[in-house]
Amino acid sequence: MHEPVHLTGICHRYGRLPSLNGINLEFHPGTVTALVGGNGSGKSTLLGLLAGTLRPTSGVISGVPTNTALVPQHSTVPDLFPVTVRRTVSMGRWRARGLMRSLSRSDRGIVDQAMSCMGIADLADRTLGDLSGGQRQRTFIAQGLAQQADLLLLDEPLAAVDSTTVLMIDQAIRAEKASGTTVVIATHHWEQANTADQVIVLDRGQLATTTLTEQQELA
Template identity: 40%
Template sequence: MSLTAIVARALTVDFGGALALDDVDVDIAAASLTVIVGPNGAGKSTLLEVLAGAREPSSGSVEVGAHSRAFVPQRAAVSEHLPLTVRDVVSVGAWGRAGALRRLDASDRAAIDAAMVRLDIAAVARHPFASLSGGQRQRALLAQGLARRAGILLLDEPTTGLDAASAERNRAAIAHECARGATVVCVSHDDRLISDADHLVELDAGRVRVAHASPEGVRAARAPVR
């Protein structure tokens, strides 16, 4: 029996009378890839934000035990006036692990370097983050999540809007995280990523429509998922 990394119960998110999530129960298996799917407006990103601790639910609970979490949104708005390099942005992940009062050590710096190499952004490490293309920014944000070396990695559309090579790099990085024992949760419409999933959660109108607990269930459910 697999261990559970996240237990969410009776999650409700109310946006002024519109329910983005409606009494959602989710169990996320540890050391696995779970993909959250469903139509636009189903509540997928809202659920991910709640699981990541980035949004407080209107009601319900999320338990993650002692696991650390790293959340990678689909986009990040960075002011053109902030003097942040790509390496600065990636380093935020290591700072999140180390804490603001401790200097980054050799292992932290190695994790930053490895993340940038894995996402093929080492060559632009000194470039301003705000100058990057949308695809490069997404890869830098994922590198930031990798540098955190968190037990739980939560990703919103990690391959959307990327060229084929960049999308494949991101999928390979996700597979590497799972191989090291991390729990990865993605919102995605990417058929390749869905096919790679160990578990699938399908949302519709803020409710869980299907929650599969095996790769076989994922494959069986892929045809009706859009």
């Protein structure tokens, strides 16, 4: 099992605008952490720092595994882009193995399993533009699952999805936790946050509170 991820004295700015200030946190393998707070509180910025798509202005981030998956809140793929569900999910294996390597039989099996987990196996040959919002969200979460990452980052996974998708996402998160993955979720949904092992409340880029839920205290 990989080591915990540590953030020490993390600050971040977008130009002159501060987004995070003096953040000290740790994320342990086999746990789920929920990041909560209003818009502009720093949740997505923190996920970007963990994913390596952003760099801190100051401070140290350590223990981040090489294989990290980030599932953003909104896809950057245009609705009319002719990419299928299967190809989209397969991108998770390319990230795990390298873009220049063709997928093996094992990789294809992992892709099939991820699609089945998110209930989209029957949509494999449809393009993203043909999907509902919930189906698109499940597709991109399946892509993250297919990466089999040691650190899984989810940005507002329950935004504008139906109850079936909520249940599938919850089940997938539980399975990732059970496998030893470090899961960090940015969410506005307190029901989802309360099922996490650790709840972190951000307020205008600062750490307001950090709470261990009952299930983590009893672990």
